[in-house]
Amino acid sequence: MSKINENNPVIGYWMSERKRQKLNWSEFGKVCRYSGFELVKIDLERPLEGQGPFSVILHKLTEFIARNDQQAISLIKSVENYINSHPEIVVIDPIESVKILLDRYRSYGIIARSRLNDIDVFTPIYVELTSNNIAENIKKLQTYGVSFPFICKPYVAQGTNDCHKMALIFNEKSIVDCKPPCVAQSFVNHNALLFKVFVVGDEYQVVERPSLKNFYPSDRSTIFFDSHNVSKSDSSSQLSILDPEDQAYVPRIDDKKLKTIVSVLREELNLTLFGIDIVVENETGRHAIIDINVYPGYDGFPNFFNSLMNCIKKKLMEKHKNLTAENRINKTFLNCSVKVETKLEQDDSGFDTCDSSDERKHRQLISSTSINSKMNTVSKKIVNRT
Ligand SMILES: Nc1ncnc2c1ncn2[C@@H]1O[C@H](COP(=O)(O)OP(=O)(O)OP(=O)(O)O)[C@@H](O)[C@H]1O
Numbered sequence: 001m002s003k004i005n006e007n008n009p010v011i012g013y014w015m016s017e018r019k020r021q022k023l024n025w026s027e028f029g030k031v032c033r034y035s036g037f038e039l040v041k042i043d044l045e046r047p048l049e050g051q052g053p054f055s056v057i058l059h060k061l062t063e064f065i066a067r068n069d070q071q072a073i074s075l076i077k078s079v080e081n082y083i084n085s086h087p088e089i090v091v092i093d094p095i096e097s098v099k100i101l102l103d104r105y106r107s108y109g110i111i112a113r114s115r116l117n118d119i120d121v122f123t124p125i126y127v128e129l130t131s132n133n134i135a136e137n138i139k140k141l142q143t144y145g146v147s148f149p150f151i152c153k154p155y156v157a158q159g160t161n162d163c164h165k166m167a168l169i170f171n172e173k174s175i176v177d178c179k180p181p182c183v184a185q186s187f188v189n190h191n192a193l194l195f196k197v198f199v200v201g202d203e204y205q206v207v208e209r210p211s212l213k214n215f216y217p218s219d220r221s222t223i224f225f226d227s228h229n230v231s232k233s234d235s236s237s238q239l240s241i242l243d244p245e246d247q248a249y250v251p252r253i254d255d256k257k258l259k260t261i262v263s264v265l266r267e268e269l270n271l272t273l274f275g276i277d278i279v280v281e282n283e284t285g286r287h288a289i290i291d292i293n294v295y296p297g298y299d300g301f302p303n304f305f306n307s308l309m310n311c312i313k314k315k316l317m318e319k320h321k322n323l324t325a326e327n328r329i330n331k332t333f334l335n336c337s338v339k340v341e342t343k344l345e346q347d348d349s350g351f352d353t354c355d356s357s358d359e360r361k362h363r364q365l366i367s368s369t370s371i372n373s374k375m376n377t378v379s380k381k382i383v384n385r386t
């Protein structure tokens with residue numbers, strides 16, 4: 001097992017070249033150096049064991065996690081194995097949590113079951129469509145209460161070429177335009193304003209983005225669109241221009257609700273880097289969460305790299321504290337067990353008690369096995385941290 005180099009801790013990262021360039025990632029290298037860290041790109045084609053030791057692993061592996069081929073599966077498996085055998089490393093973010101968010105249906109479920117309901121924050125009614133049988137889909141939509149118009153969103157939320165291709169469906173005869181497997185979600189009118197919340201650990205920022213205009217049930221045909229042409233900071237889609245009959249009212253986000261949304265989701269998702277897309281429903285002012293993204297673009301987040309660095313330092317401190325506490329608990333456990341065992345040996349006077357001496361030996365064996373395994377973990381951790 002490799003050791004953490006505390007004098008010059010290494011942050012190993014992986015993200016696509018496209019994302020690296022968009023974020024101007026080399027600047028983060030400078031921030032790292034300034035804070036005494038080394039920033040190293042992980043080579044996914046080589047075993048990770050020889051590339052460390054890492055103090056932190058930061059990744060956006062969504063494009064591999066979303067893929068279902070053998071190569072991607074075994075690549076992710078080997079990253080997972082490496083992470084599992086190095087509990088001392090801070091991982092941003094756990095692959096298990098990322099997997100959940102790549103499945104739109106599951107991430108909507110998390111919102112729907114969370115205590116956000118208590119503050120009237122909701123995810124618009126949704127249902128998963130898995131079959132091409134139109135009658136079955138109509139029935140499902142009715143049963144779950146998905147209303148027209150609704151948006152058909154690909155099942156996989158991030159990391160594929162098609163995951164941002166959506167269809168806005170206005171009537172029953174257009175249900176044929178759904179492309180299962182997908183999630184159908186009722187459309188919420190929100191005057192074409194989207195609030196994007198970018199979260200970095202304890203910090204967050206809201207940026208306003210263009211969004212889809214108000215729509216109503218009608219005979220019109222399906223609108224197919226790519227979400228990246230609608231809701232980027234420089235988007236100027238025709239679909240975002242309000243109709244003359246719409247009220248030129250500007251929705252507002254409630255800061256107190258926003259704070260609760262971030263803290264509830266941070267806890268529910270077990271993620272450090274994520275984005276929440278919120279719209280405010282016309283008339284009711286209710287806040288609807290329409291999407292959650294893993295490690296989003298952070299476009300408009302001032303000093304993102306400084307916030308990221310602060311967050312990494314905080315996570316390292318927490319990890320250090322947890323490992324120290326674990327060591328202390330293990331030592332206490334060891335002391336107690338040694339005392340109990342000594343007492344057991346003294347008690348073994350040859351008289352028949354309710355425990356046979358064989359049973360006692362068996363118990364002692366179990367006890368010392370568990371001490372040994374605990375000590376192994378402790379000493380491994382001590383080795384890793386020196
Ligand atoms: N339920 C909804 N009601 C109203 N508008 C919606 C709803 N869901 C999505 N939209 C609109 O469609 C756009 C794309 O939806 P969504 O955010 O789910 O797509 P995405 O591809 O996951 O986006 P991202 O690029 O953030 O990953 C949103 O920006 C918003 O304009």
Ligand SMILES: O=P(O)(O)O[C@H]1[C@H](OP(=O)(O)O)[C@@H](OP(=O)(O)O)[C@@H](O)[C@@H](O)[C@@H]1OP(=O)(O)O
Binds near residue numbers: 158
């Ligand atoms: O940065 P990446 O390449 O990861 O792209 C992400 C994109 O960021 P970008 O706008 O900087 O492209 C995000 O947009 P914002 O929510 O931040 O607006 C969001 O669309 C993610 O779903 C994308 O992840 P992907 O689907 O590609 O995995």
